[in-house]
Amino acid sequence: MVSPTVSMPSNLRGRGGLGRRRGRGQGRGRGRNSKPPSRRASPEIQVGTRLANTIPSNVDPEGQNEDSNAFMQSYDFAKEEQQREGLGKEKTGEMNEEEKLQKEQDEETLRRIEEDLDKIDKERKGVRGISYEEWERMIKEEAENKKREQEKKHEERRKKEMEDEERREKKREEEERRKREQAGRRNKKPGMSGLKERQVVTWVGRREGVGVRQVKKSLRELVNVARSVLPPGGHLYTICERYDTYQTGGLYPLLHVSEDSATVSKLMHSGAFLDTDALGQDNPVDQGVFEEVGSVRPPLHAQDANDFVLVVSAFKSIEVEPNPTLIKEWKAWTGARAFLQDIMMAGLQCLRIRFLVKAAPLEDPGGFTYILMTEVAINKPSDEGSIVDLVQRFRVERWSGYNTIYRR
DSSP states (O other), X not given: OOOOOOOOOGGGTTSSOOOTTTSOHHHHOOOSSOOOOOTTOOHHHHHHHHHHHHSOOOOOTTXXXXXXXXXXXXXXXXXXXXXXXXXXXXXXXXXXXXXXXXHHHHHHHHHHHHHHHHHHHHHHHHHHSSOHHHHHHHHHHHHHHHHHHHHXXXXXXXXXXXXXXXXXXXXXXXXXXXXXXXXXXXXXXXXXXXXXXXXXXXXXXXXXXXXXXXXXXXXXXXXXXXXXXXXXXXXXXEEOOSBOSSSBTOSSOEEXXXXXXXXXXXXXXXXXXXXXXXXXXXXXXXXXXXXXXXXXXXXXXXXXXXXXXXXXXEEEOSSSSOOHHHHHTXXXXXXXXXXXXXXXXXTOOEEEEEEEEXXXXXXXTTSEEEEEEXXXXXXXXXXXXXXXXXXXXXXXXXXXXXXXXXXX
């Protein structure tokens, strides 16, 4: 196949020919009579020459036109390379121009922002006469001062409320104290609620027991002897048990309760209570003023009782003054609530339950401090035996205090 004729540039004509006589003119580059190429050849010729040397020759001995085709192809390739390099330089210049323009625009924007900020700062400084930092600091200080003033007002208000509460509490305590004093002076009768009642309670004991057959006789003799030292008025109760768990005839056979206001006031002011040996060493005496701090009156009564017995539970304390907690919880630890349930379940009638606390003298820790008095109606002869059984069971269950039964 014969390749088409390709025109050559005029500057390449007459420089060594195309090597048609030897068959590989591209590899040698000169004919016999040709001169060597100029050292000042153009760049496209040098690039074309290098590319021509790298392209292998596939021309057979009879096809000398293959060398011409390869050379022209190398020339065209060199031209394209030169054009691409020129385009690359032009593009690079355009990019540099764009970056430079963008940088100038950014610098202009920053300059305008700085001018605006300076303008605002100057305006604020012209209005207030101070810088923006100083103005902001003043605003913070003003907020902190306002907060401190609010806290101070709140603290003053809370302090005033506490003082008012203390004044009200003192006023209430003063009123309660005045009511107690009025109760001591007037000594209200039982059944008058709202004021605490005071009464003189005197125990007459026996250090040694008596014979079973001598219980009633010894009791009458003790009553006659005790009347000479007991306060006037009041009620005298005698034990109705032959054996009160401690000894025959009872540990404290006699109990005297006086609600006379004159007697109570005299003993409270003078403190002239009976001595323990007022009736001799065989019959110790325990006397004190007690204050009623709690009472229970069952709402239902089957019938009016003409006779009743007094169940007494007395307790001693190692504390000099009464314990407020024991006073508050007296229904639980004395067994008053449980004993009332036992009375109702046995079919008996409870008239009243009273809880007394010792008010004077408090210096003597040997006597009773707390007394629980329960009045139980006796409507028929068998009721007394039933209450004796209840008290005996109560002693076994509780096993605290002195528990016995008295009759007036």
